[in-house]
Amino acid sequence: MAEGEIGGEKKETEKRIVHTYPLVRNSDMNEEMRTESVEIVVTACEKHSANNEMAARMIKEQMDKKFGPPFHVVVGEGFGFEITYECKSLLYMYFAGTLAICMWKA
């Protein structure tokens, strides 16, 4: 029991330190596009930290404007997906420790 508690505490402290940066899990965008997309995601998710829908909408609109429609964006804490996307347009990333953002063009 004691060991488990200690372990839990450790994890919590680590979690507090580490898990806030954007972490790209999968992307086939080119370097420039990816950095820009990540930036858009970070801005949107920070702006609408409480409202995932608004964040997704904002990301989608900005991506459409920058890279041409139609982009699809999913923002959430738990979901599953199976998508078909146009190559060079997929970005799947985590942000702020709890959010997963998936965006693609189709």
Add this chain to the structure above:
Amino acid sequence: MPPATNPKKSTAPKTAKKKVSKAAEDDEFEQWQKSRQLTKPKDQLELTDAELKEIIPRVLQSVNVQQPDNLVQYSFNLGEFVPAPSAGNAVLVFSQKGTFLHKESDDARKQLIAQGIDPLELGTAPSIALMLSPSQAPIIEVAPKENESEAEDEEEPEKSDEEGEGGGEVAQAATEVEEEQKAEAGPVPGKKIINQFNFCERAALTYTNPRMNRETQTIPPPKGSYSSNVLQWIIYDAYQHDYEEQQLEKERERERREQGKMTVSKPGMKKVAGKVQISEAVQGRVFECWKTLERMLNLNTFDYIAKDYRYWEDPADEFREEEGTLLPLWKFSYEKTKKNTVTDMVWNPHYYDLFAVCLGFLDFMKPIKGGAICLFTIKNPSFPDYICITEAAVMCIDIHKKYPYMLVVGLYDGNVMVYNIQATCKVPAFQSNSVTQKHSNIVWEVKWAPDLPDGEMNFYSVSSDGKVIHWILMQNEFAVTTIINLYLEKEPVRGPDGTLVKRKACASCVAFHPENPLIYLVGTEEGLIYKCSTAYSTSYLFTYNAHHMPVYRVDYNKLNSDIFASCSGDWRIKIWEDNRQEPLFVFDLGACVGDVKWAPYSSTVFGAVTSRGSAYVFDLNVNKYKPICVQAIVSKKKYKLTRIAFNNKLPVIICGDDKGCVTALKLSPNLRVPCKPPKKQQHLDQHTLQIMKLDRLLSLVREPTVLTAPPDPAGSTDS
């Protein structure tokens, strides 16, 4: 009649209907009947069933009952009422007289005959019968007139009955008919009139273009599919994994940096750039191993030399006075530059075992393409630690005092280059533009100057083109300033086109004052030595008529900056004092003196090398007229010695020859005797003692005649 029959007719259908409804007893019909409200007139007779059932008989008679049969007429002729004849049953409603004749009637025949047409023919061609020409119209009119009269006769009794109503009308109608007949007779018979029932339709169709269907499809953009699940624990794990990797990467980075520091801090253990084919990591590690192995092998091979260097102090020195020897140690050479001449050598100011050798050529009758800078360490005599290959022969070098990895070199083609050997030996970090900013002749000497206030590195170069140029290292290029043009104080000569050309001196060496960075000495090929200041670009502070042949080297004394030595191709070494026209000492060595250098450890010791392959060491304190050591380093016939350099820390000198070989020699104890402090002044350190020693010596040498016009040292330094 009609009013009488009407009530009967109206009742009859009603009864009939009732009968039908009762008889059929159709429900639907009844329902339909019920839905209808029968409206009855108010004055309708109310009849009983018996009355309704009563059948009223109808009797039709040929006799008009209502016609009166007892009409009478008063006859004035008879004077009594006479019964009038009955009108009969016929009732004339409308009558009209026509003008048509039946063609087979007698009248028609008569008419036709009158027209000259055979009535028989007419029978076969009935259409002609209708042809009535206008000219025959009066004939036709005759008949109607006859008809009319007849009709009028008939109607006359009616007229009386019906108050003569129709008479006018009939007459009118008759005339109308006549007109119609005339109109109809007008057109040509047999030709049909064009109207809505008789017309000709004509249509045309234009050529329709053929149509074709063609289909195509673009290649759809490449697609991919991807699927994943997002759960909090997945995100957590991913972050955890990524974090661990980052930590690992940081660790590695730190290790790498530490390794790098270690290699830098270890003297002479720098990596040589190269061997690109080996991967970076492998290269780093394996290279270190190789390096250590090479050192070990070298130490084993040259063990006896190392021991000599470390422990051998010539025991004969104790029994010789005023004489010493040079013990040959290692020989440094590089395979590829064996044909080159050693044009300059300099010890690294930071790593005392490392020295740089310039490989160019001095025999200008046999030019050699290419040159090199080799940095050797005495720990590894077999192979240079750094090699910088250049396209042109390298004539001079200097190592920066603060940044021991910055090398500036002057080339045979007039260019100057700066190498950062810490970064790479392959390409120079800075290179003068070979078109616009370079010397137009051989660069004979380069010297680093103290850094500018902004921290920019800078150096001076002298060349045979008579210029002293100041170079400042900017971001990636040089900022160039010409400090002085060394014009000779002679009459200008006439050029080919009549212009006057001021002749320039060919600078061959330079020495900067150790204490005042503004003051410098330039030795020239004319044998003059100019004392100049970087602040003045037109005038010299002092001119020494030093030699008759090119001055090869000017060197300030390491401890007393008023004293300097010069050597020349006129076989002589001269020791000068600042602002004194005459030299203090003159030594003739019987051969072209390639180099002279003051020893760093003593104020009175200097070494020189000659083209006959001998090295000379003088100690003015010991012997003012002869060298205390003369030693042939290389074979007189084959080799010439070109340069000499004292190590700043070790009792070792290096001598370069014209075959690209450098020999290291150890100075025997007699050549480096330290000053013994006088008994009364035991506390004085070696530096002060050395200065005192030289001063004592100078006071002996200075001639009183010269002293009558003593130079003003303050003025010289201030100016």
